[in-house]
Amino acid sequence: MYESPHHSRKTLFSAHLSEDLRAKHSTRSFPIRVGDTVKIMRGDFAGIEGKVSGVDRGKVKLYIDGVTREKTSGETVKIPVHPSNVMITGLNLDDKWRRQSLERRKAKEEE
Numbered sequence: 001m002y003e004s005p006h007h008s009r010k011t012l013f014s015a016h017l018s019e020d021l022r023a024k025h026s027t028r029s030f031p032i033r034v035g036d037t038v039k040i041m042r043g044d045f046a047g048i049e050g051k052v053s054g055v056d057r058g059k060v061k062l063y064i065d066g067v068t069r070e071k072t073s074g075e076t077v078k079i080p081v082h083p084s085n086v087m088i089t090g091l092n093l094d095d096k097w098r099r100q101s102l103e104r105r106k107a108k109e110e111e
Contacts, residue, residue, distance in 0.1 A: 001060060009057045018089045025102045026109035030091070032083055033098070037090030038064060040081060049089060053078070062086065 001012060014029045015038065022028060032038065032052060039049040045067050054063035061080030068076045093099050 006057060009060065012060055013055065013083045015083050016087050018087055021088065021091065026106045027102070030088060032062060032086070032088060033092055035092030035094070036088055038062070038086040039089050040064070040067070040085060041087050042085040043081070045079065045081070056080065
């Protein structure tokens with residue numbers, strides 16, 4: 001996973017869609033991007049929902065608003081979360097290519 005090429009790591013950032021998004025877009029999972037709303041399903045922060053503020057392809061981690069910890073120096077830092085531990089509850093569809101990808105998947109499912 002950590003030695004895979006940078007361009008193929010995009011597939012490692014896929015996560016399951018929520019039930020309503022799954023029914024709407026006729027797909028089970030989709031790659032996560034900055035701006036998507038996700039819900040953490042596992043770990044210390046399970047149940048927290050927030051927007052993805054950063055994606056680190058090198059470490060295969062996501063940074064989510066509201067998932068922070070205070071250091072001993074008093075500084076707050078964002079805690080990285082693995083993409084397999086989240087579920088997408090809201091998609092950022094500002095990008096027309098991403099919108100078209102969902103439409104293609106839906107059309108393929110209806111065939």
